[in-house]
Amino acid sequence: MLSRAWVRAAGQVQVRAVSTKGVKSAAPQQEVTPTALTTQQVITREDKYGAHNYKPLPVVICRAKDWCILSVKPCNPHFLFHTPVTHTVGACRRCLPTGSAVARVVSTRTPCVALALDTPAPCFTPAPCLTPSPCLTLAPDHTYNTAIIKAKGKKYYDFLSAYSAVNQGHSHPRIVAALQEQASILALTSRAYYNNVLGEYEEYVTQLFGYDKLLPMNTGVEAGETACKLSRKWGYEVKGIPPNQAKIVFAQNNFWGRTLSAVSSSTDPTAYGGFGPYMPGFPLVPYDDLEALEEALSDPTVAAFMVEPIQGEAGVVVPQDGYLKRVRELCDRHKVLWIADEIQTGLARTGRRLAVDHEGVKPDILLLGKALSGGVYPVSAVLANDDVMMVLRPGQHGSTYGGNPIGCRVSLGDLYSALASGNSGTEGVGGREPRRERRQMGKLLRGELRKLPEDTVSIVRGRGLLNAIVINERLDAWDVCLALKENGLLAKPTHGDKIRFAPPLTINEEQLMECCEIIKNTIMSM
Incomplete structure (x- = not known):
């Protein structure tokens, strides 16, 4: 089986074929000779492994330069090379006074498909620093x-x-290099267009963890919010829960962020105090209490159970042996989705690739973040199979920055560094x-x-x-x-x-x- 890691070089979209034999135990190890790809192949790859926030235009953006010129490829299976003709509106930004706008349009052999407007933001005076919680007095240089x-x-x-x-330590050179290189090529396209990095990232991560689809987000709490929306939608469309009655069960002492949904499921007064009214439909059960969990899941309006395999913020609370296996069994018995919040525990932190791997079980929805990008850029991911993920249709969920080329390239650099063997044969x-x-x-x-x-x-x-x-x-x-x-x-x-x-x-x-x-x-x- 081949996994394609795509690069842009010499005006072409190219692909590195990488062996993924035994992907459950090891990530791709060796890059081989690149071969040229068509734009349609790039689009097909992203459609196969990624869940779309929007319905993208059938165009792949590979590079942005000169402040606001987009280098695009029209959707043509035979179109491999292009020489953009630049139409300039206004003058070079360097020649304009502060606050002036520059717009440039790139046209290929098809009608214009991209427009970028670059306007410097006004200056502002930062507000005084607020410190709601104690901080260690230390300024690392x-x-x-x-x-x-x-x-x-x-x-x-x-x-x-x-x-x-920062599981790989601070400022890992491979991750920093990935950030710098991609930032100089193409930073952001939104999900309105395809780009030539997202599909590579989606393919690698879905194959690494054994899921059909990945929905890219930015922060851990965004991943959690996405999982909640996804579960409710699945509950209505697949399980048949009556409209507006779907519940998601959480464990007491959980922590998954600071949004209203997250604090609505919290039992920590510091997190939820003063922020009501709260989100309905979030019943709570004691952590590591299987009897209470089974009683909660027997409610036919429960769509999902979201839990950390090890509760981090609660003080690294490790459940009893066999707890996660029973969670899997109970969720299957009651037709409830199991959401595993591996934002803090995932990616080798607990001595396994995932914390759920200690018991050899697989959740319906997997949440990753934090170490997914080595601490240099916010990246999170929601993984699920098609029978769950595809209840979300284009336009029903979105993120401007989710799946951006920098985040994807940084995450790939992080995962290669953490999980794969390098050319020297040493493992991350x-x-x-x-x-x-x-x-x-x-x-x-x-x-x-x-x-x-x-x-x-x-x-x-x-x-x-x-x-x-x-x-x-x-x-x-x-x-x-x-x-x-x-x-x-x-x-x-x-x-x-x-x-x-x-x-x-x-x-x-x-x-x-x-x-x-x-x-x-x-x-x-x-």
């Missing part, structure tokens, strides 16, 4: 060695990893052997933390390199984090008495042991 931050000449181990967004941090190493390092970290007295640290829990401790009442978790900062390690408390420890997956055993000593010595000194 750069990062290096992937797991280490440097600020004012001092090194700090990063044990937060931007809430698991999410490859099979490195994932096994991360599971072992997680066990090592938890073993060292359990050496702390139980009257100080009452609970140590986690999976892979997503871990947390619960501090006893005689210590304040915030004070512990401030002391850790002074000793060269950055972590943040969550929900008062819990501290999350989630270093980048690039950390090595020597660094991990040094961090364990910092944590133990700091806590014991208090």
